[in-house]
Amino acid sequence: MEQFFQQLLNGLAVGGIYALVALGYTMVYGVLKLINFAHGDLFTIGAYLGLTLLVSGKLAGVLPPAVAVLAVFVMVGLLVALIGVLLERAAYRPLRGANRLSAVVSALGASIFFENAIMLIYGARVYVYPDFLRPDFTVNLFGVSVPGVRLLILGASVALMLALSAFIQRTRMGAAIRATAIDPGAARLMGINVDRVIALVFLIGPGLGGMAGLMVGIYYGQIDFTMGWSYGLKAFTAAILGGIGNIPGAMLGGLLLGVTEALAAGYVAMAWKDAVAFLVLILILIIRPTGILGERTADKL
Numbered sequence: 001m002e003q004f005f006q007q008l009l010n011g012l013a014v015g016g017i018y019a020l021v022a023l024g025y026t027m028v029y030g031v032l033k034l035i036n037f038a039h040g041d042l043f044t045i046g047a048y049l050g051l052t053l054l055v056s057g058k059l060a061g062v063l064p065p066a067v068a069v070l071a072v073f074v075m076v077g078l079l080v081a082l083i084g085v086l087l088e089r090a091a092y093r094p095l096r097g098a099n100r101l102s103a104v105v106s107a108l109g110a111s112i113f114f115e116n117a118i119m120l121i122y123g124a125r126v127y128v129y130p131d132f133l134r135p136d137f138t139v140n141l142f143g144v145s146v147p148g149v150r151l152l153i154l155g156a157s158v159a160l161m162l163a164l165s166a167f168i169q170r171t172r173m174g175a176a177i178r179a180t181a182i183d184p185g186a187a188r189l190m191g192i193n194v195d196r197v198i199a200l201v202f203l204i205g206p207g208l209g210g211m212a213g214l215m216v217g218i219y220y221g222q223i224d225f226t227m228g229w230s231y232g233l234k235a236f237t238a239a240i241l242g243g244i245g246n247i248p249g250a251m252l253g254g255l256l257l258g259v260t261e262a263l264a265a266g267y268v269a270m271a272w273k274d275a276v277a278f279l280v281l282i283l284i285l286i287i288r289p290t291g292i293l294g295e296r297t298a299d300k301l
Contacts, residue, residue, distance in 0.1 A: 009154070014258040026247060032096075076210045119225045261274070
């Protein structure tokens with residue numbers, strides 16, 4: 001039981017990271033019916049920017065570790081969000097009236113550009129986050145000693161997901177996003193600035209992805225320029241698992257995928273965790289092709 005609880009919490013922490021990245025995929029698809037293949041690389045940029053600000057920017061030496069991480073957490077989210085807006089303006093907006101294949105090719109090109117830019121700027125070696133940035137306290141839950149960093153990652157992920165859900169459902173801009181997803185033409189006739197709404201989607205999604213990249217760096221302690229491919233693939237899988245275009249589905253899919261991987265690693269073998277996770281995806285899609293909560297792109301975004 002102790003091992004199960006440890007693996008469950010580990011899976012929820014990792015799943016929370018998957019869910020944050022998956023939200024970027026599902027929001028863009030819900031509004032533009034486009035898969036932003038460069039999203040995983042924006043996640044990687046977040047991890048590298050976080051390390052740069054903490055170490056090269058010396059914020060970790062000037063401020064207490066907890067304050068430095070919190071400040072960088074916000075800064076990384078804003079910086080990657082800005083890059084996401086610039087990406088939409090340069091790579092996607094000029095092709096909005098073109099066929100869907102052109103946008104897909106542009107997305108793949110942007111992904112290759114970002115990955116190689118990171119490699120050229122930082123090099124191909126693995127970078128390590130300083131150990132003192134990782135909380136070293138433990139919490140006793142139900143007789144099990146749980147690392148504090150695991151609980152903090154899970155708590156931050158859940159808080160961000162709940163904040164996004166509240167924003168989409170309870171604010172005027174959230175209503176504008178839902179209206180644009182239903183019918184962009186009708187939204188324009190109602191006075192909604194569709195370009196601004198799409199830019200907002202590319203602001204929020206990459207911002208969450210950048211924060212998730214920083215979480216991975218602190219949680220695992222090391223990053224590399226190819227990590228966007230693996231985490232992007234897992235997050236995309238989570239979005240499909242929950243129902244592409246469905247914000248609650250992306251959250252559920254990410255958590256479920258993380259828990260499945262953790263349990264497979266603990267009870268089967270570490271080498272089989274990816275295979276088991278994708279096997280679960282295949283089985284669910286055979287039973288329910290639209291995902292667990294169903295594909296939502298319009299009134300249910």
